Amino acid sequence: PFLCSLGRISAGGVGKSALTARFVNDTFLSNYDPTIEEVYECSSQVDDTTYSLEILDTAGVDQFHTLNERYIKSAHGFILVFSLTQETSLREIEDLRRRIYHLRGDDRQIPIVVVGTKLDLAAEREVSQELIRSYAVRWGVPFYETSAKRNWNVRPSFEDLIRQMRAR
Ligand code: GTP
Ligand code: MG
16 A cells, blocks of 8 residues: 545635545535645555555635645645636646646656546536647646536546556
């Protein structure tokens, strides 16, 4: 088993905590409670091996944002989270991604997955699949469309990251 920490930073309320709670506890957090900083520990079996994970659920809201450099320097992998219902949240990930590569010495192999949340809110969707495809090609990282509420595609996105981390 090995330990990892996954930083996810984006606009407040995109669904980072709900995604993490779905993966760790198989529950849905329906109330919005802005995160300051939360660490989850869990174990997860992927391809017949059990991994111990330390998942750092970061703050999205600006006033809690300042600690992020420390996270970025120590994490073994990153889930970058945006909301499919908010196109600006996808654009914000661009800065974060640039910052990760900068702080990690431009290591292009650093494990990253990008997760779009709230797939169940189809009527509110702002981010097209076409736009996602163009980002995925440009960035060369996997994208997942998920719903923490419906439990769609949550596990596969974490498993992808675990497989990337294992390959390092
Ligand atoms: P900060 O901690 O402030 O950065 O926010 P966050 O990114 O952790 O967002 P959080 O997980 O708290 O979710 C914000 C709101 O969106 C909550 O009311 C959630 O219930 C809701 N939400 C999150 N994921 C989903 C989803 O997949 N579907 C729906 N319908 N709502 C969701
Ligand atoms: Mg949160």
